[in-house]
Amino acid sequence: MxxxxxxxxxxxxxxxxxxxxxxxxxxxxxxxxxxxxxxxxxxxxGNVCIAPSGRPWRLTAEQKERIAQLREDGLPFSAIAKEIGCSVSATQWTCSVLGVEHPTKPYIVPPRDPSRISMRNGRPMRFFGPAEDAKVVEMSIAGGTPRAIGKVLKRAPSSVLNRLRVLARREEREFA
The missing domain is CATH 1.10.10 (Arc Repressor Mutant, subunit A)
Incomplete structure (x- = not known):
C-alpha cells in the first residue's frame, strides 16, 4: 500500500x-x-524560524560573520547578542565554532578534576581529563570522526567536536 x-x-x-x-x-x-x-x-x-523569545533560531552567514568581527573588535558577548538580536549563548557558540576570541582577554578555563561529576539540568556532566584529551587528539589525527571517538569515550559527538575546538584554540594560543 x-x-x-x-x-x-x-x-x-x-x-x-x-x-x-x-x-x-x-x-x-x-x-x-x-x-x-x-x-x-x-x-x-529562507523564512527564518522564530523562537518563543522572539529571536531567530538560526543565524545567517552574514550574522555569524558580524558576530566574529564584533568579537575580534573586543565587544563582550552580551553587547554582540543585543546588536545581532540573538541569545548570548548563540554568540558564544558561534565564536567557539569559528575559533574567535577576545583580542586582549582570551577565555582560559582553569584545569578541572576529571573525576568530578557535576549535574547540569538534572544530568551528569563529566569533565575531560588529560588522558581523554590525549585519546581525542590521537583518534582525531588517525582520522576518527567525532561520532566514532564519542562511542569509544562514551560521550556525545557534539561534546567531542567542541573539545577538539577547545584543544585547537589552546594549541594555537600556545604557539602564537
Whole structure:
C-alpha cells in the first residue's frame, strides 16, 4: 500500500504559520503534517524560524560573520547578542565554532578534576581529563570522526567536536 503524501503550497504553509503565530508544531497540527515538513519549508524558503523569545533560531552567514568581527573588535558577548538580536549563548557558540576570541582577554578555563561529576539540568556532566584529551587528539589525527571517538569515550559527538575546538584554540594560543 502506497503512502498518502500531501502536497502543500507555500501559501498553505504561510497561512498556517500565521495562524499558529510562527510555531512549526502549531502549523503542522493545522495542516495535518509533521513539524519537520514546516521546518524544511522554512529552511528552503529562507523564512527564518522564530523562537518563543522572539529571536531567530538560526543565524545567517552574514550574522555569524558580524558576530566574529564584533568579537575580534573586543565587544563582550552580551553587547554582540543585543546588536545581532540573538541569545548570548548563540554568540558564544558561534565564536567557539569559528575559533574567535577576545583580542586582549582570551577565555582560559582553569584545569578541572576529571573525576568530578557535576549535574547540569538534572544530568551528569563529566569533565575531560588529560588522558581523554590525549585519546581525542590521537583518534582525531588517525582520522576518527567525532561520532566514532564519542562511542569509544562514551560521550556525545557534539561534546567531542567542541573539545577538539577547545584543544585547537589552546594549541594555537600556545604557539602564537
Amino acid at each position: 502506497a503512502a498518502d503524501h500531501r502536497t502543500y503550497t507555500d501559501a498553505d504553509i504561510e497561512a498556517a504559520l500565521v495562524q499558529a503565530q510562527g510555531s512549526n508544531r502549531g502549523a503542522a497540527k493545522l495542516l495535518g503534517c509533521c513539524a519537520a515538513t514546516i521546518s524544511n519549508y522554512r529552511n528552503r524558503s
